Amino acid sequence: MNPPVWDPHQYLRYADERTRPLHDLLTRVPTLPHEPAPTVLDIGCGPGNSTALLRRRWPHARLTGIDNSADMLTTARTTGEPTAHYQLADATHYDPADTHPDLIASNATLQWIPGHLDLLPRWAATLPPGGVIALQVPGNFDSPSHTALTELRHSPRWHDTLADTTPAGVHHPTDYLRALTDADCTPDVWETTYSTLLTGPDPVLEWVKGTALRPVLTRLTDPADRNAFLTEYAALLRDAYPAGPHGTVFPFRRIFAVGVKRG
Template sequence: MRSTPSPAQQPEPGTVHWDPAQYLRFADERTRPLHDLLARVPALPHEPAPTVLDIGCGPGNSTAVLRRRWPGGRLTGIDSSPEMLATARAEGEPTADYLLADARGYDPADARPDLVVSNATLQWVDGHLDLLPRWAAALKPGAVLAFQVPGNFDAPSHTLLAGLRRSPRWRDLLGGDATRAGVHRPETYLDALAGAHCTPDVWETTYLTLLAGPDPVLEWVKGTALRPVLGRLAAPEDRAAFLAEYGALLREAYPAGPHGTVFPFRRIFAVAVRY
């Protein structure tokens, strides 16, 4: 699994360059929804040694959670970022296999998995609703597809970013497509999974995360939503100016309180059992 991927598996040009260290600054907060997701996963067909795919494994923090849940499982992490996979292999979950591949082109059918997990990845994938029937078709009866995605695209952290990148100062550099994809309503995922020969369990939760330190919301989004934007700002002075302007907007939208900064974060969850 660690060999060089075929051309069909290579990430497409313009792939976001991820910063594992920045992403992992809030590792506990980012991993908590995965624990809540896995709590609803039933027994798998080949317990205690199932075949598990972690699609969008990032720096391996999610793969490490899966290893703790299934110590004897055959785990494979799939991600399109070489930087993230390097961290996953070295620090995240070194005993897993890893594959450099884009979620849109990867076909899990050959693995015949007992569980396909995608933790906060599908929001980056345009047309990801079309992937769900293909992923579900790879499952044997009783096997499970489980994913969670952020549902906060209407929150100030995202709407302020969208408005700023379209402002006169930044629109020529950033255009209207500096962020990608998005998510659907929970009902849409429920219908898609039910139509893919699965019994779906779909729900949503809003986490009230208490963040510490100066500009904590800015530091959070630097690891996720800001990555495509910063990738288009090649000049250091442009990057610094944009971060200063966006940071000021975030401080107003998310004022610091006596115990830290409250950052509400809605997430959508789905667990689907193939029948």
């Protein structure tokens, strides 16, 4: 699967809801080795909403955002967190060693990377004692928003075009616990489901247009094909997430992991 084309405006349509899990993740990050001016990496920084939150937590940090989307980095540099340094790079191959990080944060990125558990020992090896890996990923791949999308991708009409556009996925929380433990880190792993109220027409479709649908929208360059797919998918989502009197309830499950380097 080629990298999806990202739309910063669509992603930030639900910026508060998407950033809330990072708020909760950072509450479990202890004092870093070089406070009050630690070196902090935001791997998969997107449009800079996560980078801005890291800046608020560590105002004097040497802060670097890493992302493989030039469009996302343009937004990050202008309206996300303009005081940070940014680098266009793929998280799969990026080596944090040269920056000597105190914190490696990754917000909703690793689900796009096959075999991402293998990154954790490599990242941990670059940390000083007391350094931290903090990550959160979606835990909703078994939810109707994703199962309906998978079934539609593999349906006869769309299989040849879209069958290979599924994200890599995530692991069970205990797998992150074991991986961090094996990487010589003390782990803190948990999961949470946020009951999010979305409003407007087809709000779940608008939500997934910013994330899970990006590979599909990237592949479907013909407007007629794109509209046909979105029409089918929107109908499935309306059945799975019926609108109520105040909006549409969308359960938003997340997996969190913090690892503190021992030593």
